Amino acid sequence: MRSQWNRLSLSADQLGSALLLAIVVGLTAFALAPELSGAPLTAYLVAAPVVAIVCIVAWRREHKDTWALLRANLQLREQAEALLQEARHDPLTGIDNRRSWTEKLDREGQRAARYGGDPAVIMLDLDRFKSVNDLLGHQAGDTVLIDLTNVLLASLRSSDTMARLGGDEFGVLLPDGGAHATAVAEKLRSGIEQEALGVTVSVGVATAASPHTSTAASPHRPPGASPDMPPGASPDMQTLVRAADAALYDAKAAGRNRVVVATGAGPELRHAA
Known part of the structure; x- marks a missing residue:
């Protein structure tokens, strides 16, 4: 007024x-x-x-109407950016969600197919995380997930992508990371163990060079438990994710808190608790 x-x-x-x-x-x-x-x-x-x-x-x-229009456009743009952020990020941890993960996998698959490269996928799952929620409550479980996310991010490059794919399951995309994917996976696993968060992680790894064996369903993976790629990801990257996921369940079946690498000759145990 x-x-x-x-x-x-x-x-x-x-x-x-x-x-x-x-x-x-x-x-x-x-x-x-x-x-x-x-x-x-x-x-x-x-x-x-x-x-x-x-x-x-x-x-x-x-020009008062012009200024009002400009302010309205700015507000709409800010709202659109906020909605886009929410649509592609996990609300609890702030990292990419499954939708963003799928899109980035697809782009990386197209890039690798066109220019060459050796992308790698790492799948992580918390060991016995349900007991944390049951004993300490879901708020404590959320705190563990947030702390775990921060620890994992500290071991990754800015060019890498980490996403929360489900309740306690995470995926990591390493563009051109096949040569050091196993070392990165072990660094992630040991980092969680050393932080004493009250949980450990099982890890599965697959690279573009050798994802063959674990493309089939793992004998240790319960039906419906795999976070298979939604439609839209390139077939090569989808194969990579499934191979890493199968290796992850092999790691759990072998005793948890370890890294298993999907190779042409079969899953290779990288760490024994």
């Missing part, structure tokens, strides 16, 4: 802006016209601010 004393502009802040600019104009005029003196100088300094105020008020009135 327009202030009662503000008769020159649409709002008090506009009048304040006009007065400020008027003062600047007046001081500038004084600095640029030192040769003037007496009545001409006084008239000049009085007229300049008045002219500035009138011009600003007229311009603001004329």
